Structure formats: C-alpha cells, structure tokens
Amino acid sequence: MIKFVNAGLTYPNMAVGLTGVDLHIEKQEFAFIVGPTGGGKSSLLKLIYRDTVATEGKVIVFNKDISSLRMREIPYYRRRVGVIFQDFLLLPQKTAFDNVAYALHIRGATQRQISTLVPEVLDWIGLSRKLKSYPTEMSGGEQQRLCIARAIVNKPDILLADEPTGNLDPDTSLEIMELITRINERGTTVLVATHDASIVNRFRRRTLVVRNGELYADRREGGYHEGPGEGTHA
Amino acid sequence: MRSFFFLFREFVESLRHSRFLHLTYGAQVTISLLVLGIFFVILVGGAIAWKKLGDQLEIHVFLKDDLSAKQINAMEQDITNMEFVKAVKFRSKDEALAIFSARSSTLELNDLLENNPLPASFVIQASDPEHIEDVVAQCEKLTGTLATRYGSQVVEKYLKILMILVIVCLITISLLVLFTYSSINNIIALSVYARRTEIRIMQLVGATWWFIRWPFIFEGIFFGFLGAGIAYIIIFGLLVSMKQALALTDLAQAMPSLGVDESYLFMALASLLVGLGIVVGFFGSLRTVNNFLRRELELQLESIKVMKQLK
Incomplete structure (x- = not known):
C-alpha cells in the first residue's frame, strides 16, 4: 500500500527532513510513527499525503510513485488519503454537519448522499447529538472526533493522523485512539504520528521510530520508551 | 452544477x-x-x-472672375485629388450672394443684383483638421485662386x-x-x-x-x-x-x-x-x-x- 524506497526529504533551506528511509506498510495495517519533536514524523506523513515531494528515492502509494503525480491529479489522490491534525483544522463558522458535508461537496456528492452519509458518520463517531453545534461549542475531544469524521466520510484507503491526541487529556486521547483503531478494523490503513509513549505502549501496534530524519527502528511487536538511547537501527 | x-x-x-x-x-x-x-x-x-x-473647419477657395467653366472643372478635379480633402463643393457667385443676403437681413438683395461683387468659390472639407494648412497651401498654388479663407485661430x-x-x-x-x-x-x-x-x-x-x-x-x-x-x-x-x-x-x-x-x-x-x-x-x-x-x-x-x- 505504502512503500518508501531510500526516500529522503531535504527542504529548500537545505534542512534535512528525512534521509534514506526504506519502509513498507501493508494494506489495512496500523502503525505508529514515534520519535522526538523535529525528528521527521510529520515529514514522513507529508510525503504520503503529497504535501511535498521526496528529494531522494521514491514514495510509492497505490503502486504509483506519487512524486510523478501532476498538480491536477493531486486532489483526486488526496480524496483517497484522509488526514487529521493536532490542531483539528475545522471551519469555525460551519456546524458539525457542514464541516463533514464540506468534504462530500468537494467530490461532487448529491444532497441526498450528503444528508444520508453525514449523520451516519457523525453517529458512528459518537457526535449524533452535535449535528448543529459549531466547533467552538465543542470540547477538544469532540472537535478531534469531528475532524476524524471529515477525514473518513469519503471512505479513504489510508488515514494519516499527525499527533491526533496532542491537545487532549489522557482519557480523551484513549477514546480517540480507540476510534482510530475501529477505523483500521473496518479496513483502512492507518498511520499515527505521536510522541506519546503511553498510547503506543498501550495499543502495541507496529512502531516506527524516527529520529534525526532517519528510520531509527521498526518494531513489529510495538512499544516505545522515550529517551536518547531508545531503539535499535531498523 | x-x-x-x-x-x-x-x-x-x-x-x-x-x-x-x-x-x-x-x-x-x-x-x-x-x-x-x-x-x-x-x-x-x-x-x-x-x-x-473639426468638421466645421471649412476651407473657402475664392475664384478669379474670369475663369471659364472648363477651368473651374479642372480646378475642382485638382482639389478633389489632393490628399486630406474629404469633400469639395462649388459655390457659384449667385449662391454666394443668396447666402450673404440670407445672413444680412439689413441688405436688400435686389440692390446688389445688377453687380454681384461676390466671387465664386470652392468649399472644401478636410478629412483631418490637423492637415488643413497643407490643403490651403496647395490650393493657393492653383492659378485660378483669388484668395483662401479657413477656420479661425480661436477654433x-x-x-x-x-x-x-x-x-x-x-x-x-x-x-x-x-x-x-x-x-x-x-x-x-x-x-x-x-x-x-x-x-x-x-x-x-x-x-x-x-x-x-x-x-x-x-x-x-x-x-x-x-x-x-x-x-x-x-x-x-x-x-x-x-x-x-x-x-x-x-x-x-x-x-x-x-x-x-x-x-x-x-x-x-x-x-x-x-x-x-x-x-x-x-x-x-x-x-x-x-x-x-x-x-x-x-x-x-x-x-x-x-x-x-x-x-
């Protein structure tokens, strides 16, 4: 599903984001990307959702080198890759319903599809009573749920989460992670970037440790301990 | 949609x-x-x-009295062929007198009929007001020209x-x-x-x-x-x-x-x-x-x- 072949990313200011990453994520797999801040977790995700292109090697998604995608092909590619962020990126002037419906409008869904799919997704993630609420009237956990609903309403093949629990308390973080696990169980490939060791250790899924732009360790059995001596080379 | x-x-x-x-x-x-x-x-x-x-800027070329009809026709042809000339109209002595009389209500037309002092003329419209002086200069060179008159300096x-x-x-x-x-x-x-x-x-x-x-x-x-x-x-x-x-x-x-x-x-x-x-x-x-x-x-x-x- 996702393949990095000696992939690297050097930013225009010559700062190294990633270097020599070899990685293979299977279809329907769940993996954590862990490591210190600035280690390259977000760069790795950015390469997958084609926010930037690899300056070395290749990033192959859906059997295609995505650096060769044309600008006009990128929107259609992104409809297959859902993304959620630590700071939610919701539209404050729109209700929960409209925030989710927005993603459907973009792909040209009919009004009937929208009025069926949106309540269905909001119900599934536990926001059925918040249809008409605005993001500012919702808690952090609810906002993140809403963000997840928007990301999955188009039934993406891949879900990328960049620090999804960064702004949440431990209990809400667990709820969000359980929700993301359920999405994975429905068949979506999930990659979660986090620096929260407790979450990684609790869920025990494949763990990729990224440090100083390198894939430092790839643990199939999962687990992570914060600290400078963490992990062994992949 | x-x-x-x-x-x-x-x-x-x-x-x-x-x-x-x-x-x-x-x-x-x-x-x-x-x-x-x-x-x-x-x-x-x-x-x-x-x-x-610009349209109102007409050039009047007054003709000598002794010109024959043939000479007048030749002159009209010469003026028509000039560059920057849009239209040429011949105004006979009688027409000039009629216009003059219409404008001067104090004068009795009959008083002047026996000896009309007004010359025949060509009334020329230039195609471009910028080149009026060029047309005037060419008209003055014609042998039958008595005098020329065109738009005032104020205009x-x-x-x-x-x-x-x-x-x-x-x-x-x-x-x-x-x-x-x-x-x-x-x-x-x-x-x-x-x-x-x-x-x-x-x-x-x-x-x-x-x-x-x-x-x-x-x-x-x-x-x-x-x-x-x-x-x-x-x-x-x-x-x-x-x-x-x-x-x-x-x-x-x-x-x-x-x-x-x-x-x-x-x-x-x-x-x-x-x-x-x-x-x-x-x-x-x-x-x-x-x-x-x-x-x-x-x-x-x-x-x-x-x-x-x-x-």
Missing part, C-alpha cells in the same frame, strides 16, 4: 462573515469605477466636440485644448484601469489570507484548483458588477442634474450643437463600466488566488531543484 450552487452559497456565506472587508472592497471598486466613468464622459464629450469643430486653439484633454483622459483612464485591477487584487489577497485555513482544508480533503477558485471569482465579478452599477447611477444622476442646471443658462443653446447623443453615451458608459468591472473582477481574483495556490507548486519545484542539486 451541484458544486456550482454549493460554491455560490459559500460565496454568499463569505459575504455575511467578512462584512467589513467586503464593504471596503465594494467601496474601493466603486470609487475607482466612478472616477473612471467621469473621465470617460469627459473623453467622449471632448472627442465629439473635437470632431464637430484651432480650442481644437488643441480638446486634443490635450482627450489625451489626458485616455492616459488617466488607462491608469485607473490598472488601479482598479490592483485594488481588486489587493482586496482579494486579503480575502484569500482571511480564508487561508479554509483553503488549506480544501486542499487537504481533495478540492481541485477550480473548486477553490470559484468563490473568489464570484466575489471579484460581484463587486465589479456592483461597483459598476453604483458608479453608473451616480454619473447618470450627475449628468442629469448638470443638464437641468445648464437648461437655465445660455450654455444650453451651445450644447445641442455638439450633437451628443445622450442615450448612446449612457449606453456606452454602462457597457464600459459593467464590462470593465466584471472583466477586471474576474481576472484580478483569478490571478490572486492562483498566486496563493502556486506557493504549493513552487515549494514542490524547490524540492525538485534540491533533488537535482543532491544528485
């Missing part, structure tokens, strides 16, 4: 949410188009007056002033078009900046460039049209009030002689303002949104350059 209605709704929503920004936008476009429209009216008035005065002076006015108006209008375009660019840039998070979200959930562009293009067209409409109403009101005020003065008699067709002028003004407002609104918004969206492309191009450097 579904997306079109959705995007139109998004545009209406955006109007509701950023009222102050849009009020500034509307005011700026309206003022630019208003000033532009006023200069356009001056330009059209000046151009028509220039043309009319020529007016023509020069009008020409300067027309040129100034043209330059000002061009500058105002650029100013309106840049106003629209700046305001749309602010609007884009205010909605950068929304644009980012749109990009992340897979919106195409056109999907992102349309609400801003609607904005540009809407304010271009609205600004043009308001500017037109103000100019129309001003012209009507001016006309009513002039009707009470002696100037009213001078105005019709310029032959300005008002309905034509208003039609041209409305077309210019609305057309310009819409075109500038469309392209101004398109360019600004494209600039914003291209940043992503530029970042990727930068990465590709880095890729080449590393290789």
Whole structure:
C-alpha cells in the first residue's frame, strides 16, 4: 500500500527532513510513527499525503510513485488519503454537519448522499447529538472526533493522523485512539504520528521510530520508551 | 452544477462573515469605477466636440472672375485629388450672394443684383483638421485662386485644448484601469489570507484548483458588477442634474450643437463600466488566488531543484 524506497526529504533551506528511509506498510495495517519533536514524523506523513515531494528515492502509494503525480491529479489522490491534525483544522463558522458535508461537496456528492452519509458518520463517531453545534461549542475531544469524521466520510484507503491526541487529556486521547483503531478494523490503513509513549505502549501496534530524519527502528511487536538511547537501527 | 450552487452559497456565506472587508472592497471598486466613468464622459464629450469643430473647419477657395467653366472643372478635379480633402463643393457667385443676403437681413438683395461683387468659390472639407494648412497651401498654388479663407485661430486653439484633454483622459483612464485591477487584487489577497485555513482544508480533503477558485471569482465579478452599477447611477444622476442646471443658462443653446447623443453615451458608459468591472473582477481574483495556490507548486519545484542539486 505504502512503500518508501531510500526516500529522503531535504527542504529548500537545505534542512534535512528525512534521509534514506526504506519502509513498507501493508494494506489495512496500523502503525505508529514515534520519535522526538523535529525528528521527521510529520515529514514522513507529508510525503504520503503529497504535501511535498521526496528529494531522494521514491514514495510509492497505490503502486504509483506519487512524486510523478501532476498538480491536477493531486486532489483526486488526496480524496483517497484522509488526514487529521493536532490542531483539528475545522471551519469555525460551519456546524458539525457542514464541516463533514464540506468534504462530500468537494467530490461532487448529491444532497441526498450528503444528508444520508453525514449523520451516519457523525453517529458512528459518537457526535449524533452535535449535528448543529459549531466547533467552538465543542470540547477538544469532540472537535478531534469531528475532524476524524471529515477525514473518513469519503471512505479513504489510508488515514494519516499527525499527533491526533496532542491537545487532549489522557482519557480523551484513549477514546480517540480507540476510534482510530475501529477505523483500521473496518479496513483502512492507518498511520499515527505521536510522541506519546503511553498510547503506543498501550495499543502495541507496529512502531516506527524516527529520529534525526532517519528510520531509527521498526518494531513489529510495538512499544516505545522515550529517551536518547531508545531503539535499535531498523 | 451541484458544486456550482454549493460554491455560490459559500460565496454568499463569505459575504455575511467578512462584512467589513467586503464593504471596503465594494467601496474601493466603486470609487475607482466612478472616477473612471467621469473621465470617460469627459473623453467622449471632448472627442465629439473635437470632431464637430473639426468638421466645421471649412476651407473657402475664392475664384478669379474670369475663369471659364472648363477651368473651374479642372480646378475642382485638382482639389478633389489632393490628399486630406474629404469633400469639395462649388459655390457659384449667385449662391454666394443668396447666402450673404440670407445672413444680412439689413441688405436688400435686389440692390446688389445688377453687380454681384461676390466671387465664386470652392468649399472644401478636410478629412483631418490637423492637415488643413497643407490643403490651403496647395490650393493657393492653383492659378485660378483669388484668395483662401479657413477656420479661425480661436477654433484651432480650442481644437488643441480638446486634443490635450482627450489625451489626458485616455492616459488617466488607462491608469485607473490598472488601479482598479490592483485594488481588486489587493482586496482579494486579503480575502484569500482571511480564508487561508479554509483553503488549506480544501486542499487537504481533495478540492481541485477550480473548486477553490470559484468563490473568489464570484466575489471579484460581484463587486465589479456592483461597483459598476453604483458608479453608473451616480454619473447618470450627475449628468442629469448638470443638464437641468445648464437648461437655465445660455450654455444650453451651445450644447445641442455638439450633437451628443445622450442615450448612446449612457449606453456606452454602462457597457464600459459593467464590462470593465466584471472583466477586471474576474481576472484580478483569478490571478490572486492562483498566486496563493502556486506557493504549493513552487515549494514542490524547490524540492525538485534540491533533488537535482543532491544528485
């Protein structure tokens, strides 16, 4: 599903984001990307959702080198890759319903599809009573749920989460992670970037440790301990 | 079509949410188009007056009395063949006397009939008022010419002033078009900046460039049209009030002689303002949104350059 072949990313200011990453994520797999801040977790995700292109090697998604995608092909590619962020990126002037419906409008869904799919997704993630609420009237956990609903309403093949629990308390973080696990169980490939060791250790899924732009360790059995001596080379 | 209605709704929503920004936008476009429209009216008035005065600049070539009909015909042929001559009309001695008598009510035509002192003449219209002196010079060289007479220096002076006015108006209008375009660019840039998070979200959930562009293009067209409409109403009101005020003065008699067709002028003004407002609104918004969206492309191009450097 996702393949990095000696992939690297050097930013225009010559700062190294990633270097020599070899990685293979299977279809329907769940993996954590862990490591210190600035280690390259977000760069790795950015390469997958084609926010930037690899300056070395290749990033192959859906059997295609995505650096060769044309600008006009990128929107259609992104409809297959859902993304959620630590700071939610919701539209404050729109209700929960409209925030989710927005993603459907973009792909040209009919009004009937929208009025069926949106309540269905909001119900599934536990926001059925918040249809008409605005993001500012919702808690952090609810906002993140809403963000997840928007990301999955188009039934993406891949879900990328960049620090999804960064702004949440431990209990809400667990709820969000359980929700993301359920999405994975429905068949979506999930990659979660986090620096929260407790979450990684609790869920025990494949763990990729990224440090100083390198894939430092790839643990199939999962687990992570914060600290400078963490992990062994992949 | 579904997306079109959705995007139109998004545009209406955006109007509701950023009222102050849009009020500034509307005011700026309206003022630019208003000033532009006023200069356009001056330009059209000046151009028509220039043309009319130019047409009135006739050259009279008076003929010697002893010319035969054959010589007169040859002379007419020579004048017709001259460059910058639009029309030539022969005026016989009798016709000249009739015109003179009509203008001088104090003189009795019969008193002069026995010995008509007025010469026959050619009345020439130049195709370009600029070249009247060239035509006069050529006519003076003809053997049958007794004397020549053409437009007064005062009229020529007016023509020069009008020409300067027309040129100034043209330059000002061009500058105002650029100013309106840049106003629209700046305001749309602010609007884009205010909605950068929304644009980012749109990009992340897979919106195409056109999907992102349309609400801003609607904005540009809407304010271009609205600004043009308001500017037109103000100019129309001003012209009507001016006309009513002039009707009470002696100037009213001078105005019709310029032959300005008002309905034509208003039609041209409305077309210019609305057309310009819409075109500038469309392209101004398109360019600004494209600039914003291209940043992503530029970042990727930068990465590709880095890729080449590393290789």
